Amino acid sequence: MNESATNETSRTRAPRGQVTDIYRALRDRICLLRYPPGMLLGEHELAEEFTVSRTPVRQALQRLEYDGLTETRNGVGTMVTGVDPNAFRDIYAFRLRLSEMMGEFPAEEEVPRALSTILALQDRLEVLKGQRDMEAFWQLNHELHHATNRLIANLALRETHERYYFQASRIWYSVIEAFFEEQLADLASELNEIAGALRAGDIRAVGYIQRNHIAFGLHRVASAHMAD
Amino acid sequence: MNESATNETSRTRAPRGQVTDIYRALRDRICLLRYPPGMLLGEHELAEEFTVSRTPVRQALQRLEYDGLTETRNGVGTMVTGVDPNAFRDIYAFRLRLSEMMGEFPAEEEVPRALSTILALQDRLEVLKGQRDMEAFWQLNHELHHATNRLIANLALRETHERYYFQASRIWYSVIEAFFEEQLADLASELNEIAGALRAGDIRAVGYIQRNHIAFGLHRVASAHMAD
DNA sequence: CACACCATAGCTGCATACAGGTTGGCAAAT
DNA sequence: ATTTGCCAACCTGTATGCAGCTATGGTGTG
Numbered sequence: 184m185n186e187s188a189t190n191e192t193s194r195t196r197a198p199r200g201q202v203t204d205i206y207r208a209l210r211d212r213i214c215l216l217r218y219p220p221g222m223l224l225g226e227h228e229l230a231e232e233f234t235v236s237r238t239p240v241r242q243a244l245q246r247l248e249y250d251g252l253t254e255t256r257n258g259v260g261t262m263v264t265g266v267d268p269n270a271f272r273d274i275y276a277f278r279l280r281l282s283e284m285m286g287e288f289p290a291e292e293e294v295p296r297a298l299s300t301i302l303a304l305q306d307r308l309e310v311l312k313g314q315r316d317m318e319a320f321w322q323l324n325h326e327l328h329h330a331t332n333r334l335i336a337n338l339a340l341r342e343t344h345e346r347y348y349f350q351a352s353r354i355w356y357s358v359i360e361a362f363f364e365e366q367l368a369d370l371a372s373e374l375n376e377i378a379g380a381l382r383a384g385d386i387r388a389v390g391y392i393q394r395n396h397i398a399f400g401l402h403r404v405a406s407a408h409m410a411d
Numbered sequence: 412m413n414e415s416a417t418n419e420t421s422r423t424r425a426p427r428g429q430v431t432d433i434y435r436a437l438r439d440r441i442c443l444l445r446y447p448p449g450m451l452l453g454e455h456e457l458a459e460e461f462t463v464s465r466t467p468v469r470q471a472l473q474r475l476e477y478d479g480l481t482e483t484r485n486g487v488g489t490m491v492t493g494v495d496p497n498a499f500r501d502i503y504a505f506r507l508r509l510s511e512m513m514g515e516f517p518a519e520e521e522v523p524r525a526l527s528t529i530l531a532l533q534d535r536l537e538v539l540k541g542q543r544d545m546e547a548f549w550q551l552n553h554e555l556h557h558a559t560n561r562l563i564a565n566l567a568l569r570e571t572h573e574r575y576y577f578q579a580s581r582i583w584y585s586v587i588e589a590f591f592e593e594q595l596a597d598l599a600s601e602l603n604e605i606a607g608a609l610r611a612g613d614i615r616a617v618g619y620i621q622r623n624h625i626a627f628g629l630h631r632v633a634s635a636h637m638a639d
Numbered sequence: 640c641a642c643a644c645c646a647t648a649g650c651t652g653c654a655t656a657c658a659g660g661t662t663g664g665c666a667a668a669t
Numbered sequence: 670a671t672t673t674g675c676c677a678a679c680c681t682g683t684a685t686g687c688a689g690c691t692a693t694g695g696t697g698t699g
Contacts, residue, residue, distance in 0.1 A: 200652085202652095225679090225680070225681095226680080226681070227679095227680080235653080235654085236653060236654045236655070237654085237655085237681090238652080238653055238654065238655090239652085239653070239654095241681085241682090242470075242473060245470060245473065245474075246473075246477060249474060249477060255681075256660095256661085256680095256681080257659080257660055257661075257680080257681050257682065258659080258660040258661035258662075258679085258680055258681060258682095259660090259661060259662080259679095259680065259681075260679095260680060260681075261681085269566070270566055270567075273516075273565045273566045273567045273568070274566075274567045276516070276565060276567075277565055277567035277568050277571075278567075280512055280515070284508055287508070288501075288504070337501045337504060337505055338497070338498055338501040338502075339498075339501045339502045339504075339505035339506075339575055339578075340501070340505050343505075343571050347567055350567075428682085429682095430682090453649090453650070453651095454650080454651070455649090455650080463683080463684085464683060464684040464685070465651090465684080465685085466682080466683055466684065466685090467682085467683070467684095469651085469652090483651075484650095484651080484690095484691085485650080485651050485652065485689080485690055485691080486649085486650055486651060486652095486689075486690035486691035486692080487649095487650065487651075487690085487691060487692075488649090488650060488651075489651090
């Protein structure tokens with residue numbers, strides 16, 4: 184099991200060292216829902232897995248807590264945070280606005296790379312249609328995010344865009360299973376639209392496409408919660 | 412010397428413990444420029460000052476590094492980061508957009524408290540006009556920021572607004588002295604305008620006022636850098 | 640006198656021991 | 670049988686020792 188294959192996230196201010204590796208591994212596990220909300224993590228246990236002492240593990244966990252992905256309580260452990268409905272609405276509303284903003288800071292030179300990434304993702308999505316592989320689906324979403332993130336020329340916006348993507352990604356937990364086919368179709372058309380926009384070199388359009396699909400997802404989650 | 416008087420910053424996800432105290436104290440010192448860019452901090456030294464071991468100090472320093480306020484190099488120490496002109500432009504452009512966004516998430520119930528805070532700040536600014544007390548000026552700016560920050564009803568936007576405020580505040584380092592009177596006058600009119608907007612209950616206006624004054628500051632910094 | 644090399648002091652990164660806190664279960668009393 | 674109080678196991682928070690790295694100053698040589 185090669186955990187170090189954290190596919191080189193868009194390093195904004197490239198930090199280095201094994202702490203960052205652990206951080207990324209845990210963050211991906213949380214966002215890929217292999218560590219579902221409410222799960223309790225032990226420092227000693229993780230230290231054993233990564234073959235280090237508790238110290239670097241603690242550092243990684245503290246960064247996760249700072250990101251709002253976990254919550255550490257003395258004498259208990261570190262828990263993957265759940266989904267606070269209020270925070271959830273805030274994050275989504277904010278992400279809508281961030282996506283709309285993307286077009287204001289276009290990184291033109293990244294368009295070719297992004298396009299080729301998107302095309303590759305389309306192929307992989309085709310393969311996915313037969314199965315019901317959640318994790319692969321998540322991975323695909325992640326890579327789409329990274330591809331579009333690189334189209335942002337503004338460092339601050341890019342950081343924020345990424346930050347809240349990770350926070351938002353866990354929210355699908357409750358709806359992912361119920362709406363799997365719909366989301367698959369949605370992602371397919373999103374990829375299509377983005378490919379078209381990139382061929383036209385229109386980064387602003389990419390932002391709006393992303394915004395709309397975030398809104399669709401928001402609607403889906405909202406209706407799922409109505410059903411409660 | 413009572414360092415624990417870190418005037419209770421707008422706790423978004425209230426973390427507690429002495430690590431956070433140390434973090435806030437150091438962050439304020441950096442943003443108040445008592446620790447100027449390039450300054451080297453030693454863990455042992457800080458540990459002595461706060462009467463703790465290196466461990467909590469290290470945690471605070473790591474959070475500062477994560478915020479982009481410091482940079483830690485092995486074998487050397489932790490250095491207060493300088494001002495990268497590119498990052499500087501990005502942060503300012505982003506902050507402009509964030510301020511414009513404020514009006515979309517108004518926290519109406521906070522208006523009275525904000526107004527009374529602003530009025531108090533006006534009085535304190537009057538006192539300041541005679542002297543040339545940089546630190547008091549900074550403190551005033553900080554409190555203005557906190558007052559307006561509370562007017563944002565969206566947690567994600569509020570966090571981001573705060574995050575980049577702290578990053579941006581250090582940038583004035585190079586211009587603060589040259590433009591002190593101008594900035595004093597600017598702050599006075601900003602307070603006036605905000606007071607007016609708050610009396611009208613118009614939070615959107617507060618955002619636009621803030622946006623404009625950020626833009627003024629940006630122009631000032633830019634022209635100062637032209638002079639190089 | 641200039642330059643290169645090396646030793647050394649000081650710093651951060653990591654590991655580990657200890658202290659403080661929380662939880663769950665067991666036992667005893669009602 | 671139920672409830673209550675206590676204790677023990679486990680977990681995080683903190684302190685400290687050690688290893689690795691960096692910079693600097695002094696020394697030896699050209």
